[in-house]
Amino acid sequence: MKPTLAQYLASIRRDRQLSLRQVEEQSGKEVSNAYLSQLETGKVTQPSPNVLHTLAELYGIDYIYLMQLANYLPAEREDSQRHGRVATFAEHNLTQDEEGELLEFLQFIRSRRKDGQAGRQ
Structure with missing residues (x-):
């Protein structure tokens, strides 16, 4: 089962051992800790592509996958994972x-x- 954007972002941040405030600082305040908290709890489900790009760069993860989780792009077919x-x-x-x-x-x-x-x- 594919994770939600909220689950995925929270999981990756915890894996990187970063606090919400550290992400805010490392993103040059492009992503505030309050906004990231809303993303990770699912209160915001479709952040701007710019925010997703910033997080992808900061976490070292695939931007396209974040775009798919946010429903900007169609998900890959199961057999092409x-x-x-x-x-x-x-x-x-x-x-x-x-x-x-x-x-x-x-x-x-x-x-x-x-x-x-x-x-x-």
């Missing part, structure tokens, strides 16, 4: 151990599908 690294967490600073554990869990999920257990909860 990134592959390679653990795509869902690619923007997070995972340790090699964490990435390995995620890959092991993915193998477990896939093995359940092969055993006919997919969809059972």
Whole structure:
């Protein structure tokens, strides 16, 4: 399930270990801490492309993906998503151990599908 823009921005900021005020300072006050808080709580769902670009640059994440989450651009089709690294967490600073554990869990999920257990909860 794709995260909301609010969930994604909050997750990335926490991963970068930045406070709301630090983001405001590092953005040259282009994104105030109060506005970022509104973005992360979902009170603002479609910030301007300029704000998204500033955050993408500051966090080192994909601007196009932020534009998709904000519904400025259509979402990529499921079968055209990134592959390679653990795509869902690619923007997070995972340790090699964490990435390995995620890959092991993915193998477990896939093995359940092969055993006919997919969809059972």
